[in-house]
Amino acid sequence: MTKTAADYNALREVFRTNFRQGIKPVDTRQPIPDELALAMIQELDVPKDSVIGVFDAFLILTTHLKEQGFTNIVVLENVHKGLTSLQEKYYNTVKSVCDNSDSITYYVPPMNNYNRCDMKFDVIIGNPPYQSGNGSGDKRGSATNPLWWQITKQSVSLLKDGGILSFITPTNILSGGDIFTSYVFGSDRKVDLRTVDFSADDHFKGVGTQICRWVAVNDVTDDNVVNVNDGRNLLTQDVIKLSDNVMLDNILMTLFSSTVDKFNFNSKDQYHVNNVERQLKKQGLPVEWAKDLKETQDDVYQYPVNMNGKIKFTRVKWKCNGDWKVFYPQLQVPAQITIANDVEASPATLTMKCDSEQDAITTQNNLSSPEYRWIVDATRQGGRVTWILSHFPNAPIEQVLTADQLSYIQSQF
Secondary structure, three states: OOOOHHHHHHHHHHHHHHHHOOOOOOOOOOOOOHHHHHHHHHOOOOOOOOOEEEEOHHHHHHHHHHHOOOOOEEEEOOOOOOOOHHHHHHHHHHHHHHHOOOOEEEEOOHHHOHHHOOOOEEEEEEOOOOOEEOOOOOEEOOOOOOHHHHHHHHHHHHEEEEEEEEEEEEOHHHHOOHHHHOOOOOOOOOOEEEEEEHHHHHHOOOOOOOEEEEEEEOOOOOOOEEEEOOOOEEEHHHOOOOOOOHHHHHHHHHHHHOOOOEOOEEOOOOOOHHHHHHHHHHOOOOHHHHHOEEOOOOOOOOEEEEEOOEEEEEOOOOOOOOOOEEEEEOOOOOOOOEEEOOOEEOOOEEEEEOOOHHHHHHHHHHHOOHHHHHHHHHOOEOOEOOHHHHHOEOOOHHHOOOHHHHHHHHHOO
């Protein structure tokens, strides 16, 4: 029997009621609003028989696609273990709806692994999970490789050439670390970003992170322009970061385009436990020493390590001991920017090696200005200072920014 608009509205209301009653998937997604789903679908300029993959909690997008006449809809799922009874009820309901439709397929890849998927899609659309949990609440993904990011990259690999990716994700994809933004911006990007809508965040208050909606094409062209919902039209190859704060973006572009030498923060010489363990193993020493740090210094635990602003002591003399360095703790607020030549740093502390003590002092002074501190704090992701710092010029900020830009920053104090 052909379903009517009323039937689909009723089905979506059932799913929303289920959500309020705790009948929901293993991840933290909520049903997206109908108006947001329709906005995403109305942007799809593709034939009705296009193969459309959907990451869709509660089938909101799926049922709207069906209503709009699309005939080859594939709900992308996985097999989940350790489900609660309410979670089992959710997945059984979703699968039942798909099984009883002539144009919706419930798809789980071979061996539950999308690397083994032999399908190619014209469109992949959805609100992918940002984090996943099992019945015990354990989460997968990390700050640098969150679940939504894994799904984004996997989805691009499943698109046909020129295929469309339309997603709702955290804004990290546009303004986070280079690992995210280099995927959509710059000359080495992997896709052409076409549209960005920051107003999507209005629909997701209380989720704990800023959300945006964006559309990209599985192609890279020289003159691609991204259209932002605030009216900006930007060449993607010239953009490094993008946010909903136009003045902040202008300030960042000024900093990025400066010809002055940048802050050379890097991670290669940090006191990373895995690297220290490898060195100890080569020297025939106990690898346990790498993690063995004390609160106080003594004749055995001689060597200080800056661990996000807190100093601990190790018995291991690491390879950069003796070099002057600048330390910027990533999670400490306000960050204590320090210098030393006898201290190492953990991965939670950005580290810049300098040629001399005077170079370290100059760098520390430049970074310590209230204006630079404001910019660094304004670009934090999840409370963490990002590697965006390495795109900034190592100079007094008043020599780089315009008077209007400095005035704007000072108005934010």
